[in-house]
Amino acid sequence: MAISFQQAAAMALDSVQIGFLPPAAHVTADNVLQLVPYAQSKGFDFIIAPINSPAYRRVLFENEGRLSPAMLAWRAGMEALRPEDLVLRTADRSEAIVGTLSDWQDFDSQDPKVRLHSELALRQQFTWAAHLGLGGVILPYPPSSRPLTNYSRVLTGTLSMIPYTVCWLRVPCMDNDLEKDVAEELQGMKSWERWNILRNMAGSDSKLGVALELSSTLPTDQVLDRWFAEPVKVIILHEDIFLTNNRGYPVLSKRHQHVVRMFFKFKPYFIISSPTMPKLVLDEFSDDVLEESLASPHADYIRYLYRTQDAPGVIDQFATGYQDYLQAPLQPLQDNLDSSTYETFEKDPIKYQQYELAIERALRDRPFPNGGTPDVTVITVVGAGRGPLVNCSLRAAEKAGRNVRIYAVEKNPNAFVTIQNMKAAQWGDRVNIVFSDMRTWKAPEQADILVSELLGSFGDNELSPECLDGAQKVLKLDGISIPANYTAFVAPMSSNKLHADVSGYKDLARFETSYVVMFKTVSLLAQPKPIWVFEHPNRTDIPLDQDPLSNHHNIRSGSVEFTSETSGMVHGVAGYFESVLYKDVILSINPATHSSGMFSWFPIYFPIRTPLYIPAGAQVVLDFWRLTDKRKVWYEWRVSCKVKGLGEIQWSALHNVGGRSSSIGLY
Numbered sequence: 001m002a003i004s005f006q007q008a009a010a011m012a013l014d015s016v017q018i019g020f021l022p023p024a025a026h027v028t029a030d031n032v033l034q035l036v037p038y039a040q041s042k043g044f045d046f047i048i049a050p051i052n053s054p055a056y057r058r059v060l061f062e063n064e065g066r067l068s069p070a071m072l073a074w075r076a077g078m079e080a081l082r083p084e085d086l087v088l089r090t091a092d093r094s095e096a097i098v099g100t101l102s103d104w105q106d107f108d109s110q111d112p113k114v115r116l117h118s119e120l121a122l123r124q125q126f127t128w129a130a131h132l133g134l135g136g137v138i139l140p141y142p143p144s145s146r147p148l149t150n151y152s153r154v155l156t157g158t159l160s161m162i163p164y165t166v167c168w169l170r171v172p173c174m175d176n177d178l179e180k181d182v183a184e185e186l187q188g189m190k191s192w193e194r195w196n197i198l199r200n201m202a203g204s205d206s207k208l209g210v211a212l213e214l215s216s217t218l219p220t221d222q223v224l225d226r227w228f229a230e231p232v233k234v235i236i237l238h239e240d241i242f243l244t245n246n247r248g249y250p251v252l253s254k255r256h257q258h259v260v261r262m263f264f265k266f267k268p269y270f271i272i273s274s275p276t277m278p279k280l281v282l283d284e285f286s287d288d289v290l291e292e293s294l295a296s297p298h299a300d301y302i303r304y305l306y307r308t309q310d311a312p313g314v315i316d317q318f319a320t321g322y323q324d325y326l327q328a329p330l331q332p333l334q335d336n337l338d339s340s341t342y343e344t345f346e347k348d349p350i351k352y353q354q355y356e357l358a359i360e361r362a363l364r365d366r367p368f369p370n371g372g373t374p375d376v377t378v379i380t381v382v383g384a385g386r387g388p389l390v391n392c393s394l395r396a397a398e399k400a401g402r403n404v405r406i407y408a409v410e411k412n413p414n415a416f417v418t419i420q421n422m423k424a425a426q427w428g429d430r431v432n433i434v435f436s437d438m439r440t441w442k443a444p445e446q447a448d449i450l451v452s453e454l455l456g457s458f459g460d461n462e463l464s465p466e467c468l469d470g471a472q473k474v475l476k477l478d479g480i481s482i483p484a485n486y487t488a489f490v491a492p493m494s495s496n497k498l499h500a501d502v503s504g505y506k507d508l509a510r511f512e513t514s515y516v517v518m519f520k521t522v523s524l525l526a527q528p529k530p531i532w533v534f535e536h537p538n539r540t541d542i543p544l545d546q547d548p549l550s551n552h553h554n555i556r557s558g559s560v561e562f563t564s565e566t567s568g569m570v571h572g573v574a575g576y577f578e579s580v581l582y583k584d585v586i587l588s589i590n591p592a593t594h595s596s597g598m599f600s601w602f603p604i605y606f607p608i609r610t611p612l613y614i615p616a617g618a619q620v621v622l623d624f625w626r627l628t629d630k631r632k633v634w635y636e637w638r639v640s641c642k643v644k645g646l647g648e649i650q651w652s653a654l655h656n657v658g659g660r661s662s663s664i665g666l667y
């Protein structure tokens with residue numbers, strides 16, 4: 001038995017579902033049911049067929065008046081679709097069929113009759129598709145060159161008629177020059193813009209997705225990238241975009257392969273569109289012939305690409321279940337982390353490796369105390385958690401051949417139990433454990449090296465600056481802080497999905513809160529840029545060996561400008577950090593310099609209430625502030641769009657004024 005789309009979606013986790021799209025004109029009520037087993041014998045999972053026959057066009061001609069009698073009767077519930085109107089007449093095999101609309105339907109036609117009948121026909125088609133239980137419906141790329149406002153309105157009003165059927169808008173994806181020519185005919189609007197209008201009017205209904213039709217020449221990466229932030233549920237490949245390899249089999253160009261592989265992570269359905277109708281179905285059809293027919297080499301090839309994807313890396317494996325999931329950032333100063341949180345980041349293969357290397361290098365560079373006598377170097381680990389950085393310090397000392405005395409300071413009483421056990425079982429006298437807030441601890445001796453890991457996804461958002469300002473008085477004047485600095489990075493980002501998820505809370509404050517998210521359905525409009533830096537130790541603002549007088553020196557602000565090469569929507573700001581632990585040993589989650597294989601930090605997402613549309617070539621300006629009072633630290637942000645000669649043409653509200661919706665507690 002054929003699998004349903006729901007089952008297919010569940011299975012799609014480890015396989016790829018492929019549909020067969022023959023020329024609509026050849027698919028009839030007589031052959032459509034043969035086409036399903038034929039396609040399945042060729043290795044396809046489903047077929048694409050028109051819902052209605054060409055005869056259905058009659059509704060346009062039946063009456064010179066505004067509405068045809070058939071439509072009037074149907075509207076009044078008095079007439080059903082006639083059998084001759086339909087290609088899909090029964091629910092047989094409907095779970096393996098995706099329907100398409102009629103080619104005369106044009107929702108934005110200049111002819112009011114065509115507009116009205118297209119809409120009424122869509123209602124009939126949706127009602128019928130829902131009745132049959134079709135797997136999905138593919139909507140045509142808007143044929144008319146007029147704006148899509150009526151198409152969008154019609155669709156928005158009718159999607160609720162198909163509660164269990166998904167709907168995909170067919171959108172061409174072609175190279176920039178070709179698209180420009182086509183766009184000129186379509187009043188300058190390119191395919192993404194047209195989809196964007198429709199999607200925005202339909203209010204990001206989760207039933208509505210994109211069936212992206214890849215052409216033989218593809219657009220630039222920048223243009224393609226926008227589609228990774230959209231609900232691309234189907235990839236359509238025409239047989240004629242395949243090349244033929246020297247063994248005579250169809251293959252895709254390197255670039256197409258790359259793009260197809262990029263889309264695999266979104267688990268789309270694939271559709272192979274064939275320019276010819278299978279002869280077997282047109283002529284006569286028997287089970288014997290079925291058994292003899294060979295698998296489609298095109299479908300085989302897509303399955304081959306799917307099977308030969310790179311094995312998921314450490315990050316991908318770790319990310320399963322976290323992708324596009326909004327999490328509140330940790331507040332390790334105000335809250336006490338639980339054991340599972342420590343356990344998760346202790347699994348990171350890279351973070352501790354980098355810390356160990358940084359500590360080893362710092363130890364090697366550090367002159368021997370007492371003028372060259374191999375004496376003891378003091379390492380103080382502040383915010384020791386369950387002890388992994390103490391272990392890094394011990395291993396680094398071993399490698400560098402230095403004697404060390406370690407202090408491990410932690411304020412979480414639960415984590416402190418673990419380090420008490422560690423001392424008893426493993427560390428012994430080499431490590432002194434201290435239960436204290438690092439900001440108020442009075443150290444028995446000054447440290448040569450101060451080690452901490454208090455970093456958040458935005459660098460300073462877990463209050464590392466404030467904690468280290470208090471802790472640095474335990475560091476010798478010429479002592480080394482690991483990390484030495486961290487820089488926050490920002491980029492304008494597009495993600496309809498994340499924005500819709502924040503909207504789902506129906507609470508304004510949720511738009512003034514940042515979220516830690518493993519990005520999936522996200523695209524950046526430009527590469528991230530630095531916005532501010534924190535350096536440690538901070539001998540400039542903090543009196544020698546004393547506590548900071550106020551927290552004003554930790555206020556930051558920045559305004560960063562980006563040029564967007566393509567048009568796009570900004571749904572907020574993506575934040576990242578880079579940190580120099582010691583000299584050239586760094587930790588980074590900035591995409592350009594990401595520490596490969598490190599998964600301790602996901603990017604941070606600062607949403608904006610109302611997304612901004614950015615025309616190609618316009619400037620996006622991100623304004624950020626890090627502000628503080630005696631009890632808390634918070635961020636405020638604003639996004640605006642500038643166009644040469646016009647100045648600011650759009651701007652968001654200033655978000656989180658005075659930390660009214662979100663802040664990070666200092667106590």
Ligand SMILES: C[S@@+](CC[C@H](N)C(=O)[O-])C[C@H]1O[C@@H](n2cnc3c(N)ncnc32)[C@H](O)[C@@H]1O
Pocket residue numbers: 332333336337345346382383384385386387388389409410411412415436437438439452453454455467
């Ligand atoms: C991100 S965790 C890092 C834990 C551990 N060093 C690691 O790398 O696995 C930060 C740790 O610092 C501790 N911490 C945060 N602020 C502190 C403070 N002011 N004084 C002492 N410990 C603090 C937290 O309780 C937490 O255990």
